[in-house]
Amino acid sequence: MMMLEKQEVTLEKGLLDFMEKWKDKPGKEIMILHKIQEVYGYVPRKVAMEVSRVMGIPLAKIYGIITFYHLFKLQKPGKNQISVCMGTACYLKGGNDIIQEIEDLIGVAVNTTSEDGHFSLEVVRCVGCCGLAPVMSINGKVYGNVQKSELPKILGEYSGKEANANG
Amino acid sequence: MKKYIIVWEPDSQKGSPVNNALLKILNEKQLAEKMEIIRSPFIGFTSSGAILRVMPDNLIYTGFRVEDLEGIVNATLAGDRVDKFISSYDNKFLPVEEKDPLSRQFKIVLRNVGYLDPESIEEYISRGGYKALEKALFELGRDGVIAEMKASGLRGRGGAGFPTGLKWELTKKEAGEIKYAICNADEGDPGAYMDRAVLEGDPHSVVEGMIIGGFAVGCTQGFVYIRAEYPLAIERLEKALKDAREMGLLGKDILGSGFDFDIELRWGAGAFVCGEETALIASIEGKRGNPRPRPPFPSVSGLWEKPTFINNVETWANVPVIIEKGGKWMGSIGTEKSKGTKVFAVTGKVKNPGLVEVPMGTTIREIVYDICGGIKDNKNFKAVQTGGPSGGVIAEKYLDMPVDYESLQSIGSIMGSGGLIVMDEDDCMVDVNKFYLQFSVDESCGKCMPCRIGGKQILEILEKISKGNGEMTDIDKIYSISNAMQKASLCALGQTTPNPVLSSLRYFEDEYLAHIKDKKCYTGKCKDLVQYTVIPEKCIGCGLCATRCPVKCITGEKRKPYLIDTKACIKCGECYNVCKFDAVKRG
Numbered sequence: 001m002m003m004l005e006k007q008e009v010t011l012e013k014g015l016l017d018f019m020e021k022w023k024d025k026p027g028k029e030i031m032i033l034h035k036i037q038e039v040y041g042y043v044p045r046k047v048a049m050e051v052s053r054v055m056g057i058p059l060a061k062i063y064g065i066i067t068f069y070h071l072f073k074l075q076k077p078g079k080n081q082i083s084v085c086m087g088t089a090c091y092l093k094g095g096n097d098i099i100q101e102i103e104d105l106i107g108v109a110v111n112t113t114s115e116d117g118h119f120s121l122e123v124v125r126c127v128g129c130c131g132l133a134p135v136m137s138i139n140g141k142v143y144g145n146v147q148k149s150e151l152p153k154i155l156g157e158y159s160g161k162e163a164n165a166n167g
Numbered sequence: 168m169k170k171y172i173i174v175w176e177p178d179s180q181k182g183s184p185v186n187n188a189l190l191k192i193l194n195e196k197q198l199a200e201k202m203e204i205i206r207s208p209f210i211g212f213t214s215s216g217a218i219l220r221v222m223p224d225n226l227i228y229t230g231f232r233v234e235d236l237e238g239i240v241n242a243t244l245a246g247d248r249v250d251k252f253i254s255s256y257d258n259k260f261l262p263v264e265e266k267d268p269l270s271r272q273f274k275i276v277l278r279n280v281g282y283l284d285p286e287s288i289e290e291y292i293s294r295g296g297y298k299a300l301e302k303a304l305f306e307l308g309r310d311g312v313i314a315e316m317k318a319s320g321l322r323g324r325g326g327a328g329f330p331t332g333l334k335w336e337l338t339k340k341e342a343g344e345i346k347y348a349i350c351n352a353d354e355g356d357p358g359a360y361m362d363r364a365v366l367e368g369d370p371h372s373v374v375e376g377m378i379i380g381g382f383a384v385g386c387t388q389g390f391v392y393i394r395a396e397y398p399l400a401i402e403r404l405e406k407a408l409k410d411a412r413e414m415g416l417l418g419k420d421i422l423g424s425g426f427d428f429d430i431e432l433r434w435g436a437g438a439f440v441c442g443e444e445t446a447l448i449a450s451i452e453g454k455r456g457n458p459r460p461r462p463p464f465p466s467v468s469g470l471w472e473k474p475t476f477i478n479n480v481e482t483w484a485n486v487p488v489i490i491e492k493g494g495k496w497m498g499s500i501g502t503e504k505s506k507g508t509k510v511f512a513v514t515g516k517v518k519n520p521g522l523v524e525v526p527m528g529t530t531i532r533e534i535v536y537d538i539c540g541g542i543k544d545n546k547n548f549k550a551v552q553t554g555g556p557s558g559g560v561i562a563e564k565y566l567d568m569p570v571d572y573e574s575l576q577s578i579g580s581i582m583g584s585g586g587l588i589v590m591d592e593d594d595c596m597v598d599v600n601k602f603y604l605q606f607s608v609d610e611s612c613g614k615c616m617p618c619r620i621g622g623k624q625i626l627e628i629l630e631k632i633s634k635g636n637g638e639m640t641d642i643d644k645i646y647s648i649s650n651a652m653q654k655a656s657l658c659a660l661g662q663t664t665p666n667p668v669l670s671s672l673r674y675f676e677d678e679y680l681a682h683i684k685d686k687k688c689y690t691g692k693c694k695d696l697v698q699y700t701v702i703p704e705k706c707i708g709c710g711l712c713a714t715r716c717p718v719k720c721i722t723g724e725k726r727k728p729y730l731i732d733t734k735a736c737i738k739c740g741e742c743y744n745v746c747k748f749d750a751v752k753r754g
Binding site: 026027028029030031033034064065068069070071072086087088089091092093124125126127129130131133 | 355356357358359360395396433434435436437438439450451452453454455456471512514515516520521552555586588590594599602603606612
């Protein structure tokens, strides 16, 4: 308990404004979590606790929502987020091989972040460009018709520099 | 005359090289007066990257690189064209009025997608937009709208195919002051992206449909439950709502009729089950998206326990056309029980993947071969899959069957949201079904036992079969678990999870038997059941396979038959694919 009480956090202004705007609307919980994730890249525990206190939403309810929906993250993602699509078309066209090759190339398993925090790898459901299967995206930039042999080059673009988004 | 370049670019997220390069060229050359760039959602039909359509010249460019854009801009200004990038697919993009009859498409839902600036309400209005709303408010009245909807025979495009007019009427009849209209834009079916194309390419058609629906049923508030994974769709929809409000088409006293209606967005968060209506309602209420038993149906007790009706994006986009042209007109298109058109997202092993809108009753052969160009790399057709993880396969013998809700159901598949995945001879049914089961298992919310445990059990049996440990009793087990899931699951997710396996057992049982009895996977997809060997009589000793082998397990001398070390082989199939002499045997 003492540990919990000592944790202090100042919420970012954009988030506070958003919470103010939504506070009286029913069904606000998921929208607020989206905002938290937009600001921090994931849902940090202390932020969730502060939001719970300010909005009067039980922490258990917030945790319940986070764990139900795939999009919400409890762990901080890497600087460069690699998402490989595993929709049906991508699966048929070798999405699995792409994932394995990335795992081998940068030593990061699915849903984890590399030790230096540089890359994280996740599998996503259909990103909605099945015509370009297999598809992957890095920091939101989409790569279509990905061949295993192109991966070193694609990943190389990100290995040196920091991501400009969410960096 | 001012030229317009419409850009279709596969990257629908932020940052689009072709669009940005064009804007830069326009800026540098100060061409804003002479030329305008319009970004439109990618609708497929080529796997070669971005597409440009120059209007009013009506030229389609594909296969170009960013460096080539300046040349295209210069040619366009000079009234000329760059021949080497002109596409041969152009008839596929023509609007309805000028469409080539051979293309067999018929565009109602996609009527504006790709032909107007989705961020301009003026353009939507100039193409006859919001006329239907006016007609509904001042001419037809609430009962008139519902009568037209019923006459049209429109059925829900989200999957189950419930008659839309009837749904509206049921909700209208419920007592109570407060009712809600919901648009289900949580397009979660892997392989389906038609809703995204409509939201990004023609958001006003959905907004107009919802206002008309809200008016007919007597709602003051509507919600769009939209996937957070579609940021551009969210942005465009927000813009559309704002513009509509400013023009008095949304909000208080719409067009002076005294009718109040507004629409808000609620984001999904990546849960497939939230496409189920009771789960979707729970999610809008800010809860975990668990479904609940029906009845009571949402029309009686839905969002915040008020009467609610839910239609998906494609259904809503049909509404303005039905109201404007009349229910009878719509009723004249399609088959006896399925009216209008259906948008299919054709993907997989097909030459020209993309979105196709055809009248109900079009055959799979017309869609796959005539419109989409047939199977990629001239391989053999195996099956198409519709309805995603809730649907089933359609075998070759049904290629000429007219597609509608009933015919698909009769052969063990469903219409679903319209994903149509083409499979060729290289796809293994056991492997594909492992994928669908894995999907359903991941997405099961866990509330009811048959879905939570049954799906996992079937998946484990499939994994066992694909590893070569299958027994004949496994097939019986699949049937009996499936039966329990279909009968006892709480919602459609669990009830339909066994569908892909059952339908593939119906048409491709021999493939399962080959895995179980002969311990063979003839497609090579189930890696534990495949072995690659060199046929010495056919091998000329070129050594290509040995060069390409990633684990260097192929050895031999030039001009003599090579040998694969089967113990070291990782079964990637590279040698099989590169051999020009069919000297590598898979089996």
